[in-house]
Amino acid sequence: MGGLTMEPAFVQAPEHRPKPTVTEATGIPVTDVDALAAEVGAASRDWGFFVVVGHGVPAGTVARATAAQRAFFALPAERKAAVRRSEAEPLGYYESEHTKNVRDWKEVFDLVPRDPPPPAAVADGEVVYRNKWPEDLPGFREALEEYTNALEELALKLLELLARSLKLRPDRLHGFFKEHTSFFRLNHYPPCPAPEVVLGVGRHKDPGALTVLYQDDVGGLDVRRRSDGEWVRVKCVPNSFVINVGDTVQVWSDDRYESAEHRVSVNSEKERFSMPYFFNPASGAIVEPLEEVVSEEKKPPRYSAYSWGDYFSTKLNGNFKWLDVDNLQIADFRKSYSSGDVP
Ligand SMILES: O=C(O)CCC(=O)C(=O)O
Ligand SMILES: [Fe+2]
Numbered sequence: 001m002g003g004l005t006m007e008p009a010f011v012q013a014p015e016h017r018p019k020p021t022v023t024e025a026t027g028i029p030v031t032d033v034d035a036l037a038a039e040v041g042a043a044s045r046d047w048g049f050f051v052v053v054g055h056g057v058p059a060g061t062v063a064r065a066t067a068a069q070r071a072f073f074a075l076p077a078e079r080k081a082a083v084r085r086s087e088a089e090p091l092g093y094y095e096s097e098h099t100k101n102v103r104d105w106k107e108v109f110d111l112v113p114r115d116p117p118p119p120a121a122v123a124d125g126e127v128v129y130r131n132k133w134p135e136d137l138p139g140f141r142e143a144l145e146e147y148t149n150a151l152e153e154l155a156l157k158l159l160e161l162l163a164r165s166l167k168l169r170p171d172r173l174h175g176f177f178k179e180h181t182s183f184f185r186l187n188h189y190p191p192c193p194a195p196e197v198v199l200g201v202g203r204h205k206d207p208g209a210l211t212v213l214y215q216d217d218v219g220g221l222d223v224r225r226r227s228d229g230e231w232v233r234v235k236c237v238p239n240s241f242v243i244n245v246g247d248t249v250q251v252w253s254d255d256r257y258e259s260a261e262h263r264v265s266v267n268s269e270k271e272r273f274s275m276p277y278f279f280n281p282a283s284g285a286i287v288e289p290l291e292e293v294v295s296e297e298k299k300p301p302r303y304s305a306y307s308w309g310d311y312f313s314t315k316l317n318g319n320f321k322w323l324d325v326d327n328l329q330i331a332d333f334r335k336s337y338s339s340g341d342v343p
Contacts, residue, residue: 034164041165048260049223049244051237057150062214065147068140069273072109073188083132092132099202105266106200109186113148148184151212155279158210158243166253168292176281181312187274192266200264206246207315208280213242218272224261247330248281251303254289283309303333
């Protein structure tokens with residue numbers, strides 16, 4: 001049989017010979033990678049939010065970034081003002097952001113993970129996205145660059161799970177992120193004397209694909225629960241990241257996943273720090289419901305296609321106040337014939 005002929009050389013010693021019946025091992029676990037993706041899918045559908053642990057971002061990388069964040073916000077006001085953002089150069093420090101025309105109780109520092117190449121010439125009134133680094137703050141830039149590199153890797157892993165959860169090829173969404181327009185923000189919410197009438201960030205949705213947020217143990221991020229519209233607090237889990245899917249994922253998934261409304265409450269005793277990494281597509285990406293998702297639904301797509309770059313720059317309104325403007329929303333691309341069957 002198969003070229004083999006039975007001969008004495010094959011014969012095992014009696015103690016090594018198999019018993020005629022063998023017990024089946026019941027303890028060996030069966031792991032299904034798709035089960036993890038399914039969990040991500042269910043969370044994205046029911047909440048638009050989930051919390052990840054075991055994410056692979058080294059604790060030292062996070063610790064260096066949070067130390068850099070605290071050191072920066074502890075600087076005297078005039079040193080922070082030295083890297084303040086302007087209309088022409090909207091990255092850097094800012095303490096007067098508004099969400100829906102009400103001022104947020106916070107100060108921020110914005111940067112892009114990779115400096116885009118400097119334009120050969122800047123036309124009058126053209127906005128320049130160049131990072132501003134504070135002087136004499138040793139290790140600040142290095143710590144944040146190390147952190148954003150790690151976060152890019154994590155965001156790509158999460159993107160893969162999201163694709164799997166929609167029954168797509170794991171790398172199906174990666175092409176949208178070559179030269180991505182992600183940006184990174186440091187938030188500082190000082191103690192507030194009137195937390196019952198003030199918010200750290202007013203209610204909003206994030207426009208991009210995924211937000212990967214690191215928060216300290218103070219708490220304050222509130223999500224609008226889909227089932228009853230109630231505002232509920234996201235629990236602080238040590239060494240975790242809070243993930244929320246943005247409007248882009250809502251459109252790709254043709255409303256299977258929800259970009260949930262959220263806000264930040266402040267408190268009178270403790271300052272709070274958080275660091276959102278906004279993972280956004282490339283500016284040339286065309287955003288529309290994915291054809292695989294749509295064909296499975298056997299219904300026309302709920303949104304028409306739009307360009308991420310145009311959409312984002314309109315939202316930024318030349319002023320980086322993207323949380324502020326309601327001038328353009330994904331709802332504007334929602335097709336009217338389907339408006340009756342969506343919440
Ligand atoms: O600080 C937080 O917990 C969330 C901040 C946020 O939602 C944002 O900056 O878009
Ligand atoms: Fe947000």
